[in-house]
Amino acid sequence: MSKDIKIKKGLTINLKGEAEKTLSSAPRSRTFVLRPSDFHLITPKLVVREGGKVQAGETIFYSKSNELIKFASPVSGTLTKIERGAKRVIKEITIEADPQDSYKDFGVLSPEASSAEEIKTRLLQSGCWPFILQRPYAVIAGTEQEPRDIFISAHSTAPLANDYDFSLHGKEKELQAALTALSKLTTGQVHVGVGKSGSSPFKGLKDITLHNVSGPHPSGNVGTQINKLSPVNKGEIVWTIAPQDLVIIGELLLTGKFNAERIIALAGSEVKTPKYYRTRIGAEASTFLYDSGLKEENVRVVSGDVLTGKQISPKGHLGYYSNTVSVIPEGDDYEFFGWNKPVFNKISTSRALTFSWLTPNKKFDLDTNTNGEHRAFVVTGIYEEVFPLDMYPLQMLKACMVQDLDEMEALGMYEVAPEDFALTEFVCVSKQPHQQIIRNGLDLMYKEIG
Amino acid sequence: MGLKLKLHTLKEKYKGTKMAPAFNALHTFLYLPNETTHGGTHIKAADDLKRTMNTVILALVPCLLFGIFNAGYQHYAALDETLRLAPLANFLTMDNFIMGCWTVLPLVLVSYGVGLGIEFLFAIIKGHEVEEGYLVTGMLVPLIVPIDIPLWMLAVAVIFGVIIGKEVFGGTGMNILNPALTIRAFLFFAYPTWMSGDKVWVHGAVERQKEIMAGANIDAISGETILGSYAQNHNVVYDYWDMFWGFIPGSVGETSKLLILVGAFILIFTKIGSWRIIFSTLIGALTMGLIFNGIVDAGWIGESSKFYGLMNVPFWQHLIIGSILFGAVYMATDPVSASQTNKGKWIYGFLIGLISILIRVFNPAYPEGVFLAILLMNVFAPTIDHYVIQGNIKKRAKRLKVKTA
Incomplete structure (x- = not known):
């Protein structure tokens, strides 16, 4: 059916710097990193201590709330560092890789x-369960x-x-x-x-x-x-x-092997030769970033696509779920009369002296500037144009902000993930953090109902 | 870029201080800020609230310019009726422009000065950024008041409108009522003798009246609006083209229907204004006009009735007299106080049109109902949305029921 x-x-x-369809192998990464923050709402309980040896596929930690859910090492090596943040939350687990992988045989x-x-x-x-969302x-x-x-x-x-x-x-x-x-x-x-x-x-x-x-x-x-x-x-x-x-x-x-291989698209206007790389979950981004080369220093490296990915440092590591790495220019500069002069080089869904509607197929080179300041919700009707789900995005966001569980449920909160609100966030005139609002709403529901 | 760097260092210096919002408001007026995205999407569309509001102001500029010329034209035409014989030739004159600037620009200055002053004050007290909402409100206000309104009245009304209409709810985006119309309503109910009648619409008419009262032997200036003439079953002295081009007395910016249509085109084309609201308001007005025409045709109401004059106006003429067009294009479309769902916008606009004409015809004291109709529907907009959204919610509940049954 x-x-x-x-x-x-x-x-x-449409952005500049689409990955060319050629595949190269990235040089082997020296260290690999697991970030528990990639696994939302999971509190890790470590199995391996600092200095412990692991094989690829061996459990590094499991979920504190459900011991069955295990998280495996993408590589064989030595667990060298556990970086903790405030309240001893584990931020990063670093594994120094062996020259050759040995796999745990399942x-x-x-x-x-x-x-x-x-x-x-x-x-x-085998640690494959976390792939299932x-x-x-x-x-x-x-x-x-x-x-x-x-x-x-x-x-x-x-x-x-x-x-x-x-x-x-x-x-x-x-x-x-x-x-x-x-x-x-x-x-x-x-x-x-x-x-x-x-x-x-x-x-x-x-x-x-x-x-x-x-x-x-x-x-x-x-x-x-x-x-x-x-x-x-x-x-x-x-x-x-x-x-x-x-x-x-x-x-x-x-x-029987847990082979954490990833073919990632390295893309973005700041990459010299955007193309596909064979690498692994948690590998150092620099292994492929510098292989391909960056045009500038002042760039934003995103593990994931530019709408939903997470910012990482150029020396950082690939996220657990990412299969794209995007590199775009940082937009930390002022623009003279940027709010009222005609705009040709940015994307807009309106036509308020913005001209991207004239060139629907043009590829743009967007930076990370917010193009305006954070405001309360004012404009209506623009989210609906880019939101294909059969629900009311603005009302959903507002229900999340005021933590109205009944309203959230009635409006269809069970159906959505933060990524569904990425486009509405992109076009938002008030520059509201839609994905974060939805995430907070989902977390609240999970806590109260789920 | 010396200026850019200097401002940047100043911004860093003011950061966290009480004056930061005031400084940032001026700074961001010159420069789009250097803010970058954190979490969420790493790129953002080009539009921000400043650009949106700026577009509305651009759409209002033709009306303002026309209003300036018209203020002068009405003044001189009231003194010398022969000017009206060739309005096109006598309209775009320097005299009109100077007289218009002399009367209209003070309104603009008071509106922006007082309103933005309050916005800055609230931003500093509450420690948030100065929001752009008032940029449009401040432009709308001078366009919807009579030309000869005393400036102190305008100032008092602006203070009331901005504080009670907007700031108490939490500022731009939080208000229930359209702030510009709140200001208008305040003026109307606080100073009714000024805001209606036939003197205040033409510059100089009120003064002249005072002189006559004092015993001077001169002719009075009549500044009667078309609606005023209809409501009192007087003969209307203007023809339809005068009404359409806008060579008639009325509030400063609402007389030229042509330029309002130009503004409507700008708003719809840029996708800033909701075409749904604009069209449904006009449809609503036409519907009500047709109903009244039908009543007159059916003979249910005689010529002696005081409602006859306005009921008998052919339905399409309702769009070119009064301020229904201005209200539909610039007022009803305010996204904060309007319905927020697309379906709701149709209902909201339609009811505004309907009620506007209803009040226009049946209110003998003040023959224009557009602002009251819009304020009324502002209050009901959340209710309309509620029922529209219920449709979606019911669909979801039904789906669940089918599954579990």
Whole structure:
């Protein structure tokens, strides 16, 4: 029962510096870092002490609230440093890599022949479980409740995002193994959204329901696809998994190894030769940043895409879930009469002396300037233009701000993740932090209801 | 860039002090700030609130310029009726412009001076940035008051409107009522004898009246507006083209329907103003006009009735007399006090149009209801939104019910 998804509302942000479709191997990173802040609402309980040796796939820490959820080392080496912040919160766990990886062997598990319970146990043991996220709340999936459906978006529409058609090319075997395994974990279906025009490796795989997706960003967001296919109701749980994580899961099942390999898109207007790199979760960004070269010093390096990613320092490390690294210029400069003069070099959805509407296909070189100061919500109607989900974004944001749980629930809070509000945040005239507002709202709900 | 650096060092110096908001307000007026994104999206669209408000001001400038000329024109035309025979030739004259500047610019200065003064004061007291909302309000206010309003009245009204209409709710974005109309309403209810009648609309008419009262032997200046003539079943001396071009007495900026349409085009084209509200307001007004025409045609009301004059106005003429067009384009579209959902905007605008004409016809004391209608619907806008959103909520609840059943 395939259903095509076509959205009209949205905004595709064309930026300069799209990654060229060539793949290089990044030099091996000396250190690897796990940041517990990548795993929202997880309090880590460390298993390995400073100085301890780990193999790739060995558990480094588990979730304090659910011991079954384990987090594995992406590499074999020595745990050298645990950096703590205020109240002794663990901020970063640094692992110094061995010259050669040795993998913890979990054993081969045939997805066809195994039961749901076996698969689940294997995913939990091997540290693959954190790849599975759930809605509501947009957190790592709980281990008790069976999901209604599983959603995977293999269509990327975010600015400068990793093109899965390229980066997953040749991984059909691993993907199939992971999809077959996952299809046993749900009574519903495994929905995969792929770009309508494209040669997705998912086309032709079995045990899934394939959907052709077309339209502007955020049609590639899994949240948009869920909303259009089968929205999450109160009491239901759906899982979402990023396609590249499926490869890691597939490889684990087929070979018994936790191979944290990532093919990342290094993109952005400040990168000299934007292209794809083969690297690993948690690797030093400098290994590929300086291989490709940066045009300037004053840049923002983002682990992830420029709408939803996290800022890292050029000497920092790749985030756990990131498959794109974007480098854009910092905008920490003043602009003379920037608020009223005609603007040709920035994107805008209005036409208030802004002229990006004249050149819909032009690629822009945007910096990190906020282009204005933070204000209360004033303008209405602009969010709806870029928000394809069947709900009221402004009212949802306001409900979150005043912590009105009933209203949040009624308006559809169970269906959303912060990333769904990235575009509304981008176009916001009042420069409100939409994603943070939604995150806080989800956390409040999780605490009070979930 | 010497200036840029100097201002930057000053900004750092003032940071955290009481004066910081005042300084930043002036600084950001010159320079787009050097603020960068933190968390959330790393890039942002080009529009900010200053740009949005600036666009509305740009859309108002034609009306202001026309208002300046018209102030002079009405003054001289009242003294010399023959000027009206060729309005186009006698309109864009230097005399008109000078007389207009002399009367209109003080209104603008008082409105901005007093209003922004209060905004700065509140920003400093409450330690937040000076917000841009008043830039538009301050421009709207001189355009919706009679030309001969005493400046102290305007100042008092602005103080009331900004504090009670906006700041008590928390400033720009938090108000329930349109601040400009709150100021207008205050003037109307506090000084009704000034704000209505037929003297205050033309510069010099009030003074002349006083001289006559004192015994001077000169002709009175009549500054009756068209609505005033209709309401009193007088003959209207202006033709439709005068009304459309705007060579008529009225509040400063609302007379030229042509230039209001130009403003509407700017607002709709730039996507700053809601076309839904503008169109639905006009549709609402036409609907009510048609209903009244129908009543007159059906013979339910006789010529002797005091409502006859306005009821008998052909429905389409309601759009070119009074301030319904100005209200629809610049006032009803204020996003903060209007409905915030797209469906709600249709209902909101339609009801404004409907009630405007209803009040226009049935209120004998003050034959213009646009500002009252908009203020009334400002109050009801959240209710409209509530019911619109209920539709979405019910859909979600129904979906859940189907699943669990």
